[in-house]
Amino acid sequence: MPIQLLGVGKDSHMSALGNWVNNNDAPVCADSFPYATWSDWDASQRDLFILDHEGNLVYHENISSGIPSNIESLVLGLVDQIPDCDSSLMCGEAITCCDGLLYPTTCCAENCDTAIGECNAECEDGEFDNSDPCNPMECYNGEWVQIVIDCAEQMGVPCEGGLYMPPPEGVCCSTCVQFGDSNGDGGLNVLDVVSIVSFVLNGTYDSISDINQDGTVNILDVVSLVSLILG
Amino acid sequence: MMKNKISIFLITLLALSFGQYDYNLEDLNSSSPDYQENVGTSYFSGKVTLHYFGHYN
Numbered sequence: 001m002p003i004q005l006l007g008v009g010k011d012s013h014m015s016a017l018g019n020w021v022n023n024n025d026a027p028v029c030a031d032s033f034p035y036a037t038w039s040d041w042d043a044s045q046r047d048l049f050i051l052d053h054e055g056n057l058v059y060h061e062n063i064s065s066g067i068p069s070n071i072e073s074l075v076l077g078l079v080d081q082i083p084d085c086d087s088s089l090m091c092g093e094a095i096t097c098c099d100g101l102l103y104p105t106t107c108c109a110e111n112c113d114t115a116i117g118e119c120n121a122e123c124e125d126g127e128f129d130n131s132d133p134c135n136p137m138e139c140y141n142g143e144w145v146q147i148v149i150d151c152a153e154q155m156g157v158p159c160e161g162g163l164y165m166p167p168p169e170g171v172c173c174s175t176c177v178q179f180g181d182s183n184g185d186g187g188l189n190v191l192d193v194v195s196i197v198s199f200v201l202n203g204t205y206d207s208i209s210d211i212n213q214d215g216t217v218n219i220l221d222v223v224s225l226v227s228l229i230l231g
Numbered sequence: 232m233m234k235n236k237i238s239i240f241l242i243t244l245l246a247l248s249f250g251q252y253d254y255n256l257e258d259l260n261s262s263s264p265d266y267q268e269n270v271g272t273s274y275f276s277g278k279v280t281l282h283y284f285g286h287y288n
Binding site for chain 1: 252283
């Protein structure tokens with residue numbers, strides 16, 4: 001609970017400290033002669049002061065005759081006034097959208113800032129739109145921001161020893177596939193030999209399997225591939 | 232040394248912002264979590280504080 005009880009005594013009476021604290025864990029202090037704290041607070045024996053979370057005095061009574069019954073509701077009322085935010089938080093300065101409202105820092109309302117407007121809520125931050133894989137969009141500060149995709153083929157980077165193959169669905173850039181990599185697993189091995197033999201037997205043309213680029217897939221391509229695999 | 236100066240500055244700043252109703256006295260209760268710390272209103276900044284002034288004979 002954000003409530004703290006403190007005791008303030010006088011150093012001339014601290015020999016009876018054990019009676020004061022009686023095993024409770026509230027801080028107990030001793031004001032030294034000439035008792036400046038007692039004077040500053042205009043305190044008398046058995047005075048109770050209650051201060052709100054900002055240090056403002058809201059209650060001062062002598063409780064020699066007992067604790068007033070309304071103390072509990074008074075204190076709980078003061079607790080309710082304590083904000084949930086922390087104004088001492090260090091936050092980055094950037095207009096940020098939180099819960100549909102714009103704040104001047106990345107902490108949003110956590111540093112007690114008030115909203116400076118409503119977000120242009122086209123989308124929620126972090127949302128991703130990949131319906132056009134070459135123009136994907138990400139939501140930032142409630143607005144769609146287009147992400148630039150640079151593809152090697154469009155930028156003129158040559159695909160040496162292979163061909164650019166169209167990208168699969170949901171991917172923007174074509175892939176440079178090496179001649180002979182018939183199954184497209186990124187390496188040349190016996191599985192590719194099996195694939196090319198299958199193309200030869202079926203009479204199927206596959207541009208990646210046409211290693212010598214003579215317009216047909218035949219035994220010469222199988223020999224070329226075996227030669228490539230063996231190094 | 233520098234750290235101590237900064238701490239003193241911050242405590243002073245807090246004390247000034249809390250105005251008259253503050254103090255900076257050592258906690259003598261060995262059962263308290265703040266035992267031997269200098270406490271007061273500003274030490275418990277952000278909390279509702281109840282201060283009982285009294286003494287046993």
